Amino acid sequence: MAVAAQTHARTPHVAATRCGNKYTPTCTKPAIKTTTSTKCVSPGSNFTLPTVRFTSSAGIRRIQIREGSKILKTIKFKGQGPTQYKLKGLAVSTLRLDAGGHPLTVKITDIKGRTTTKTVSFAVCSTTPKIVNNPPSAKCVNTGGKYRLPKVTFTSNSGIRSVQVRTGAKTVKTVSFPGKGASQYTLNGLSIATLGLASGGHAVSLRVTDVKGRAATKTLHFSVCVSTPVFTG
Amino acid sequence: MDAALAVASAAGESFKGRMRKHAALGMTVAALMSVGSLAAAGGASAKGTTKTAWAAGSSHNVTTEFAIAQGASPVYRQPSTHSGVLNRLAFYTPDNEALQTYQFLGTKVVAGTLWEHIAVPMRPNGQTGWVKRSWLGVAQVSHKLIIVNIPTETLTVYNHGKLIFTTPVGTGDLADGWPTPTGHFWIAEAFPSTDPVYGPWAFGTTDRATDTDFPDDSIVGIHGTDEPDLIPGDPSHGCIRLKDADILKLKTLVTIGTPVWIQ
Numbered sequence: 001m002a003v004a005a006q007t008h009a010r011t012p013h014v015a016a017t018r019c020g021n022k023y024t025p026t027c028t029k030p031a032i033k034t035t036t037s038t039k040c041v042s043p044g045s046n047f048t049l050p051t052v053r054f055t056s057s058a059g060i061r062r063i064q065i066r067e068g069s070k071i072l073k074t075i076k077f078k079g080q081g082p083t084q085y086k087l088k089g090l091a092v093s094t095l096r097l098d099a100g101g102h103p104l105t106v107k108i109t110d111i112k113g114r115t116t117t118k119t120v121s122f123a124v125c126s127t128t129p130k131i132v133n134n135p136p137s138a139k140c141v142n143t144g145g146k147y148r149l150p151k152v153t154f155t156s157n158s159g160i161r162s163v164q165v166r167t168g169a170k171t172v173k174t175v176s177f178p179g180k181g182a183s184q185y186t187l188n189g190l191s192i193a194t195l196g197l198a199s200g201g202h203a204v205s206l207r208v209t210d211v212k213g214r215a216a217t218k219t220l221h222f223s224v225c226v227s228t229p230v231f232t233g
Numbered sequence: 234m235d236a237a238l239a240v241a242s243a244a245g246e247s248f249k250g251r252m253r254k255h256a257a258l259g260m261t262v263a264a265l266m267s268v269g270s271l272a273a274a275g276g277a278s279a280k281g282t283t284k285t286a287w288a289a290g291s292s293h294n295v296t297t298e299f300a301i302a303q304g305a306s307p308v309y310r311q312p313s314t315h316s317g318v319l320n321r322l323a324f325y326t327p328d329n330e331a332l333q334t335y336q337f338l339g340t341k342v343v344a345g346t347l348w349e350h351i352a353v354p355m356r357p358n359g360q361t362g363w364v365k366r367s368w369l370g371v372a373q374v375s376h377k378l379i380i381v382n383i384p385t386e387t388l389t390v391y392n393h394g395k396l397i398f399t400t401p402v403g404t405g406d407l408a409d410g411w412p413t414p415t416g417h418f419w420i421a422e423a424f425p426s427t428d429p430v431y432g433p434w435a436f437g438t439t440d441r442a443t444d445t446d447f448p449d450d451s452i453v454g455i456h457g458t459d460e461p462d463l464i465p466g467d468p469s470h471g472c473i474r475l476k477d478a479d480i481l482k483l484k485t486l487v488t489i490g491t492p493v494w495i496q
Contacts, residue, residue, distance in 0.1 A: 200329035231454030232471035
């Protein structure tokens, strides 16, 4: 009596948990299941990876999460390894990430060396640029002297297109950044000539514009010395 | 000095600076905090901290914090936008000789908003009010202290509580009705003078004189003089006069934000 080919292979009777033994040469590859969030993450706050479920009928040897070439997490299993693993609540810092999408590569390797990878993307929200300055000197500037602007830092997670410094209608400094722009620009001790300025208070306008056309402004103040006190003597 | 006495001293002053007295006061931190919460009594339901305490004759080791305004925001009488408006934050001093500084007295969190209790330079002397912390710039710190002693006609400078300079001064003429107003103030301006009457250098304080005939709110200055023979004495309309060599020395020791206690 002829024997069916299927009977010779003996595979139909092998349980999944025994996949990878001599009876199951065509064992299935490991699998990754997860969801993606459509909400962007505020710059500086952590992105929490949605729950990721890893399965392998042969047994999991290693799980790895990467952001580009940077390895965020590696989990290794000894021996046969579990057939299922759930990764929950992995926090990814966005502190140094630009606005926009960022892919994370999730990779599982089973004990047979077979791998499956999946990309989980998230986005860092694009925010308006910011201007932060050191405290300016409250002291007046001698007539004809130079006002030294305190250290001012302009930041944008979308990219800075331009920075402008003005006193009244006069533009003191303009800096432009072509292409994607700079994420940060620092003005450290810019000197502004006061020659021709009247004694008393004056304002310096700072403006930063990002590549998306959003702008932030800030006004700093300084005083040119009157040099004739009107105190009570 | 015990905490109760500190309360009495603080309440009796026309100005309460946010100053951290050091161990020499003999007070615990808890006592200081207790003094502060009494001194800064405002919205009772809010959480507040005030590091305020001093007394005449005790340590001169004080730390003072101050900042300039970020905008012409209102200064409220209490840490609430529903309370009365005392004044508005100013960018410049009344005579435009400097950016206006505000000395910190304490903080209070009300409904999640951080409020700063500040000394407000205005008439009458000793006014205090509340602003949101975000309305002021980065806090700057001073560890120096100027004490002007009217009875002894001297000015003394301390750095971290250590005496570093003392000099005779001329003060306001009490007999003519122009005494130098006493209280706790700070240096708000520092600039060279081209008028010999004021010597080569002048500091403007946040003290306002009793003689109101001078422009720009009759600021009490600390400056040089073209009449050095009148020092020590009480020749002025409220200002504190130093000999020119002494004002030039003082120029190198103190700057805007340094507290000035006139007693």
